[in-house]
Amino acid sequence: MNTEIVFLFLQQGIASGLVTGSVYALLALALVIVFRTTDVANFAEGEFYMAAAYLAFFLIALVGLPIWAAAPAMVVGIAVAAGLFQRVVLRRVAAARGVSVNLVIATLGLSYVLKGFVRATGFGDTPRSFPSVVPDGSVTLGQASLSYLDLAILGAALAVMAAFFAVFNLTRTGRAMRAVGMNRRAAQLVGINLGRTERLVWIFAGGISAVAAILIAPKLLMTAEMGGVVTLAFAAAIVGGFASLPGAVVGGFIIGIAENLVGLFVSTRAINVAPFVIIMLVLIFKPQGLFGGRLRVRKV
Amino acid sequence: MADLLELDDICAGYGRIEALSGVSLRVPEGGIVALLGANGAGKTTTLNVVSGIVAPTRGEVRLAGRSLRGLGSDAIVAAGISQVPEGREIFRDMSVHENLVIGAHARRDKAGIARDIEVMTGYFPILAKRFRQMAGTMSGGEQQMLLIARALMARPKLLLLDEPSLGLSPLLVQQIFDIIVRLHRDEKLTLLIVEQNAAVALAVSDYAYILENGEVVAKGPSAVLAADDSLRAAYLGA
Incomplete structure (x- = not known):
């Protein structure tokens, strides 16, 4: 392989990696905000994303909504559903037996319910494609080529991240979310309503997952199993330290770029290995994750 | 009484x-x-x-x-009713300033909150010196003062x-x-x-x-x- 091709592959791999990475980053962000504030690893994250894609599909194909109406309606729908899940299921599980493991198992249950629900509609078994609103065409950046859809995905994902970071760091609501993540008891003592704050976090996580789905859906085939992509979001979150929001975003981009570079330089069949190799490298050299800060021993 | x-x-x-x-x-x-x-x-x-x-x-x-x-x-x-908890229950990764602001979480009067932050730094001058510092990096005594000030930011009767x-x-x-x-x-x-x-x-x-x-x-x-x-x-x- 001569240097010119290496250079070309590098540019294309990084450009395409930023696009897929931005979607992983959104899903990882949704995982991390829930984990930080509620100590729950949300195993239904992938199914939020899957259900969101199908809900958009149903609204467009069956209800006949135009996509500009279906997309926001679907994002709101999934966000509300996530909030209801916290309110109706998690709150009861926590009240009955407030151990984190039980809450995690509840999310696992939700993931099966959502998959079963999509299959029960009869549309979940055959892979479907999702219409794109972005016109065909591409631009060349350096020597890398990206489609308009790619650019729209990256731009929209970055905008959603920026909006969430602003809410999280600059508003009263965001301050309450950070406080609950840092010290639940202290948060209660300053008058923060834990239940409402956790519910809001789930609502944001649902909404962010739904946005990720609508962005990437036109590039993928929809199946009831498409939520498996969440493995990559977990990888991104672990690389970033699992409790760090910037870490989740950077982790998402690292995983996306690594996949694309491995696909170009090694083999497309090796792509699936890339995220796990990265996780191993991170766990060996910086076990707390890239943005995990100092290692802190915690009582469990 | x-x-x-x-x-x-x-x-x-x-x-x-x-x-x-x-x-x-x-x-x-x-x-x-x-x-x-x-x-x-x-x-x-x-x-x-x-x-x-x-x-x-x-x-x-x-x-x-x-x-x-x-x-x-x-x-x-x-x-x-505000409580000053034991065991340094502060928000470690927030600045001293933000710890004070969050103490007033139940309040909505922005001007009053800003004024009370002044009052608190009057009682606890060390907090003014550490204003932008992360609360978790302060000494035990300073954290205790921050906890008291944070509780008072809610304007409690008790x-x-x-x-x-x-x-x-x-x-x-x-x-x-x-x-x-x-x-x-x-x-x-x-x-x-x-x-x-x-x-x-x-x-x-x-x-x-x-x-x-x-x-x-x-x-x-x-x-x-x-x-x-x-x-x-x-x-x-x-």
Whole structure:
């Protein structure tokens, strides 16, 4: 392989990696905000994303909504559903037996319910494609080529991240979310309503997952199993330290770029290995994750 | 003087372990009441019941005659009760400034909050010096001062203090209690202080209760309790 091709592959791999990475980053962000504030690893994250894609599909194909109406309606729908899940299921599980493991198992249950629900509609078994609103065409950046859809995905994902970071760091609501993540008891003592704050976090996580789905859906085939992509979001979150929001975003981009570079330089069949190799490298050299800060021993 | 806080026959526990069995106490408006006792006597649980973090299984808590039954911890802060918890329960990764702002979470008056931050840095000048520093990087005494200031940012009528002397040097303990007494006088605060350090707590309070195994075993004016040698030997380890 001569240097010119290496250079070309590098540019294309990084450009395409930023696009897929931005979607992983959104899903990882949704995982991390829930984990930080509620100590729950949300195993239904992938199914939020899957259900969101199908809900958009149903609204467009069956209800006949135009996509500009279906997309926001679907994002709101999934966000509300996530909030209801916290309110109706998690709150009861926590009240009955407030151990984190039980809450995690509840999310696992939700993931099966959502998959079963999509299959029960009869549309979940055959892979479907999702219409794109972005016109065909591409631009060349350096020597890398990206489609308009790619650019729209990256731009929209970055905008959603920026909006969430602003809410999280600059508003009263965001301050309450950070406080609950840092010290639940202290948060209660300053008058923060834990239940409402956790519910809001789930609502944001649902909404962010739904946005990720609508962005990437036109590039993928929809199946009831498409939520498996969440493995990559977990990888991104672990690389970033699992409790760090910037870490989740950077982790998402690292995983996306690594996949694309491995696909170009090694083999497309090796792509699936890339995220796990990265996780191993991170766990060996910086076990707390890239943005995990100092290692802190915690009582469990 | 009317009672600001009343606890009537409070029972509470964690699972099957009963931590309080029938505690009754009164905190008069404008008064300083001390709640003393050994480790595990139920002092912190009492404060957590008042703050709405632990729900009592029996009995009632009233603030200015109004029952707090069924109110969540957020509603109780809004009603005028703030707690200064023990064990440095600060928001470590927030700046001193943000810790103060979040103390006023229940309030919406931006101008008043800004003014109260000035007032707090007046009482605790060290907080002004550390204003932009992450709270977790401060010393134990500074964190204790931040905790008191944070609780006051909610503009409480009643301040609950959980072991403010814990882990501090005698000099710092004296400093903290001087400020507490000044706050009581200048801000017309009513105080309920939980302490293991009986000598300090009895010196500043008007009235005291002694808890043992979740029950009130002695109560009386602080000066009387302080003079009772047998009581001190039996319950206060001094």
